[in-house]
Amino acid sequence: MSLRRSSGLVGAVALALALTGCGSSDSKSDSSGKGGTRVFAADNGKIKIPADPQRVVATGYAVPVMIEAHAPLVGISSWKRGESMMSKKDLATYKKVPKVAGELATETNYEAVAEAEPDLIVIGVPAPVLGDIDVKRLESIAPVVAIGPTVPSAWRELSHKQADAAGSLKQFDAVKAKYEAKAAKLAEKYKDVLPQLKMGHVGAYGETAKGTFQREFGSSWGTNIAEDAGAKYYGKVKKKGPGSRAVSEYPSLEELPESLGKADAITYSVNPDGSVPEPVKYVMDSKLWKNLPAVKAKKTFPIRYTEAATYGSGMQTLDAIDKSFAPLLNR
Amino acid sequence: MTVAGRTSEAAGERRAAPQIGLLVGGLVLLAAVAVVSIGVGARSISPTEVVRALLDYQGTDDHVIVRDVRAPRALLAVAVGAALAVSGALIQTLARNPLAEPGILGVTAGAGFAITLGSGLGFAAGQAGQLGSAVVGSVLAALLVAAVGRRSPLRLVLTGVALTAVLSGVALGMRLMLPDTFDAYRFWSVGSLAAREQAPLAWPLTAIAVCLVGALLLSRALNALALGETVAHTLGAGVGRVRAMALVLITVLSGAATAVAGPILFVGLMVPHLVRKPAAGSVPWLILYTMVLGPIVLLVADMGSRVLLPTGEVPVAVVTAFLGGPMLIWAVRRYGAGSL
Structure with a gap:
């Protein structure tokens, strides 16, 4: 998909x-x-x-x-x-x-x-x-x-x-409890590394044809489940809009250093099969991306299933996050 | 040389003097606008730093933006602006129709259809895929229109309109049935100069440069053709050969421009009208002026596209559309419909 x-x-x-x-x-x-x-x-x-x-x-x-x-x-x-x-x-x-x-x-x-x-x-x-x-x-x-x-x-x-x-709250609550337990376990696992990192996220809905990228902040699609695992995303949108525009924006690629220059680590959305979507690839292929401190420090992490909007699918996102963040524990 | 000949030559030089002055002024303006465009963007960069990026590249973020994002973009604006404007001047001269523009050859519809088809079949993913599909689609569409309508300007226009309608209709149907294809097309359908710095542009830009030179070389022959086929024959111009060559130039110029930037309307239609008066009925001057004014218009529109929104950009085609309407009305009112 x-x-x-x-x-x-x-x-x-x-x-x-x-x-x-x-x-x-x-x-x-x-x-x-x-x-x-x-x-x-x-x-x-x-x-x-x-x-x-x-x-x-x-x-x-x-x-x-x-x-x-x-x-x-x-x-x-x-x-x-x-x-x-x-x-x-x-x-x-x-x-x-x-x-x-x-x-x-x-x-x-x-x-x-x-x-x-x-x-x-x-x-x-x-x-x-x-x-x-x-x-x-x-x-x-x-x-x-x-x-x-x-x-x-x-x-x-x-x-x-x-x-x-x-x-149908009974079954719903059962799945929710599983999700929360998994999230708590991850938060515990990464408690010594994740909360200390200022994180930024590049989303998959940037419009390459317009030269923009999607910068997601906390509570957005790409970040909200990682936050349950203890990730801390910094910053906020310049001008709040309705819906997802309250937690994500679409700046020009020129603004990449300003937008993500202070991030210790950067996560980015990928397709369910792990491939990099075109709008994210556009960002990652630019020299500005390669100049970012987090990229130079090799602290960039792909996240799959960022579209999860249920506790069940959210558990897959948590698994993907765990797999992606695992190298952090070895540093 | 006779006295009469010398007098005629002197009169010609006197007529050419202001036209040369205007051309030089235009070139100076073009250089100035290009430099300013490199200094304008979402990120504020001082003019000193812009100059340093161009002359003493250090690889800082500012230097990367100037050298790797803005400078290629300005170059692209110059090439696409010149290509669209000159192809507009050529098609208006060839069709002897002031409302003709490059899209009338089916170039835009062909490129859009190819991108739709390519996305549906999965081979138009990414910038290179889209570029390739657009080139093939635009060239094939223009060749078909040229082949069917080569015998008369009216037939050419009618064929172009008909093919555009057919290709647009079929492509629309495909996009309605395939949401992902619609998405891919949507990103391409509003022409933009943004984010092209990573696309493979060497071949399209080379093709545009070669064809601009070709247009200048052909312009004298087109001058004769503009007087009508009978007069052109009398003057010894090979009407069929000139028309065929002009069609090739229009196809490559507008096809390459549309492929790299997407559909940008109005530049091809508008710019020739803006310079028709100073060109004074001379096709060579018309080509030269459009070659200079087209890039200026597109560079200015592109700067507007970068600074109009607090975050992000407006596609340049939207800006040219906003500029195009009033400018065309101004040109009509200033010079009168007769001059169009």
């Missing part, structure tokens, strides 16, 4: 955050307990949903979460970008569950959704993308809760909320 997501999606996420003001941070659900329903706070308002859903349709970012949480899925959207991060078992489930929508919100097949006879529909897309979906039509089929992505590191809260809506 390519690390580079479509610009439309990234733009949509950014726009979503601008319009929703990160509204999904309210993750509390209000259980009424009457008639088997409860009121759930989602991006699209307070929605009355079944207290214990039995037939769930999930789309977008909610798909991998629901699969990992063993939610009672009867329909999902296509989620090719996450296939490489799914376990064999989850991938089998993903392939088995009927597809009721494509990769894009506009590719929702309403008849297929209706045929699935869900009692809950969880939409994991940004609020503006909801405009591409006929929510009223979906609401005529089942209660709809929209829980879309916000800042990259917020996948923890968002996935919890999605699993909560589907009544």
Whole structure:
């Protein structure tokens, strides 16, 4: 799977955050307990949903979460970008569950959704993308809760909320506990080296054609899981924007020395197969990169699976981080 | 020499004097803009350091930026600007159509189609892959248009428009079906001079240089052709040969420029109009002026592209589009539609 997501999606996420003001941070659900329903706070308002859903349709970012949480899925959207991060078992489930929508919100097949006879529909897309979906039509089929992505590191809260809506917190919490245990183990393993390093990250979404690179700071896609393992990323964006723009920016290559010159160590995103994406290669091929102190000190570390947005896939990221950072223990 | 001959020659020299002065002034301006462009960028570098980087390279970050990023970029802007402007002047002269621009030969559509196809099939990855695909696509498209439309300017234009429509439509369909291909095309589709310093540019730049010289050599023959085919025949110009050579030059110039920088519209259309008045109907002067003004326009636009945003850059094609509209309207109002 390519690390580079479509610009439309990234733009949509950014726009979503601008319009929703990160509204999904309210993750509390209000259980009424009457008639088997409860009121759930989602991006699209307070929605009355079944207290214990039995037939769930999930789309977008909610798909991998629901699969990992063993939610009672009867329909999902296509989620090719996450296939490489799914376990064999989850991938089998993903392939088995009927597809009721494509990769894009506009590719929702309403008849297929209706045929699935869900009692809950969880939409994991940004609020503006909801405009591409006929929510009223979906609401005529089942209660709809929209829980879309916000800042990259917020996948923890968002996935919890999605699993909560589907009544699948038990399995979710089990995977979460495994992730947290693994992260704690890594933090312990690297406690003498990682916290002492000022780190910077080069992301995979820079636009080579524009001569820019993606500089990611803490809480971004490329950094948030490494932070769980004890890595400390320094700096912040010059001008905060919505969504991922709050924690990453796209400076000109000329600004590489200024941006990463103070880093003791640099991590960079690579594809799931370990190959270096074109935007990162562009940076690494420049003489400015070779002049950086961290590069001269040979403290550069590739990180795979930086797109992880679930605890299950996050564990693969932790494994990749462990493998990449291992040489630090020998220095 | 007769008295009449000497008088005519003296009159010609008097007419040429201001044109030579304008050309020299343009060259001085071009040199000045090129130097300034090397000093402008996202990172602030003092003029002293810029000079030191050029004359006494030490390999510091500032020196690397000047020598390895900005200087090649300025050179590329000069080459691409000249190539697009001269190919625009050539196609407008050849087609005798003031609205003609290099893309009318299907060059841009051909390059875009080749990159789309190449990305879909997996051989247009990276800068070298894209460059190669764009060169092949643009040359093949232009050859096809030239082969079908070589007999008359109108047929040439119609063939170019038709092929552009077909290639654009097919490529659009492919991109809609293949999201990764769409992504690859998206990065190329808005012309830019950024990040080309790592691309293999030696061959395209050499081809542009050779063709610019070729355009100058052909310009006198085109002067005759501009008067109409009958007059050109009477003056002894080989119409078919001149037209074929001009088509080759246009194809290589615009194809190479589009391949290395992506589609940059307006330069090929706009620049010839801006210098048409001082060229006073002379194709050789028109070629010379466009060869100087094209790089100036692109260098200025490129500097704007680097400093317009607080972080990152605007592709230069966006800046030329913003500059192009008002400049073209100004040219029309200043010189009148008749001169176009």
